[in-house]
Amino acid sequence: MGRLSGECRVKSRFGPAALVTGASDGIGRAFAEALAAQGFDLVLVARRETVLQALARDLADRHGVTVDVIAGDLSAPGTVADILERTARTPVGLLVASAGFGSIGPFLSQDAASEASMVDVNCRSVVELTHGLVTRMARTGEGGVVLLSSISAFSGAPYSSTYTATKGFVQCFAEGIAIELRPLGISVLAVAPGPVSSGFAARAGMLAGRAETPETVARVALAALQRGGTVRPGILAKLLGWMLVVLPRWGRVRIMAQIKKGEIAKAKA
Known part of the structure; x- marks a missing residue:
């Protein structure tokens, strides 16, 4: 009963509709599943x-919700x-900005255009989409924004420099706009998972041992x-967070370098 009432509160405050980017797999798909169930x-x-x-047909059939689809590349100008x-006419009360990709390996071995595209998807599109939708939410006095950060967001990480x-x-x-938007009735959440089993990890070329599930990330x-x-x-994200926070900045960067070197070595094995 407690869980059901909690889900009802989420829907009543942040509904009736949610927009989820990166919804075709991984964390984005898990959010879509969880929100449709609510x-x-x-x-x-x-x-x-x-x-x-x-996915839209499946969610609509199982949960009786309306699901619209917009196919587009968030790195392309004009997509947002x-x-x-x-x-414009959809009452979106919740944005889940889950789209993103990464890379792993020496910076000079990466394709420069792909690295720049990563910045467009992971940063520029997030700013544009958040600004556009939050402007609408502010008029109603309520809404929510979920932005996908990472445990690696708190220090540089050699061999994954652009992504981190x-x-x-x-x-x-997320931390900045949260203070600005709270008085307007809009809640902002940064989600900083550790390794997650998803299509994102596959595209980045990462092997994540003890990875968390996308479903756990969405639920939490x-x-x-x-x-x-x-x-x-997840436990691993919390553990890594506490381990890194006690180190000076230079120490965190060196720890992350060893972690990334380990991932590269496993990928080559």
Whole structure:
């Protein structure tokens, strides 16, 4: 009964509709599943339209919710503007900005265009989409924003330098706007998981031992949404967080370098 009433409060404050980016797999898909189960109507955003359409039909059939699909590449100019235009009449009370990708390996071995595209997806699109949707939420006096940070957001990480920089940006952005938006009735939550079993890890070329499930990340995040702030889903994220916080900045960077070297070695084995 307690869990059900909690879910009802989430829907009543942050509904009736939620927009989820990166919804085709991983954490974004887990959020879509969890929100549909709570009765949210959904707008799902990702690049793969066929996958999105199949997911939309499944969620609508199982949960009786309305699910709209917008296929688009968030690194492309104009994509966010198109999303905002197409949702102008949709009562979106919750944004889950889950889309993102990373890379692993020496910086000079990475494709420069791909690294710049990562900044566009992980940072620029987040700012544009948050600004557009929160402007609408402010008019109603309530709403929520969930931004996907990372446990690696709290220090630089050699061999994954661009990715960790983008997540540091997201973390700082979330912390800053949370103070500004709270008086307007809008809750902002930064979600900083450790390794997660997802399509994101596969695209980055990472092997994550003891990885958390996307479902756990979504469940913990939604439970923390009303209070806002930062949440670290899973035991490993909490453990890494406490281990790193006691170290000076230079020490954290060197620890992260060893972790990334280990991931590269496992990938080559």
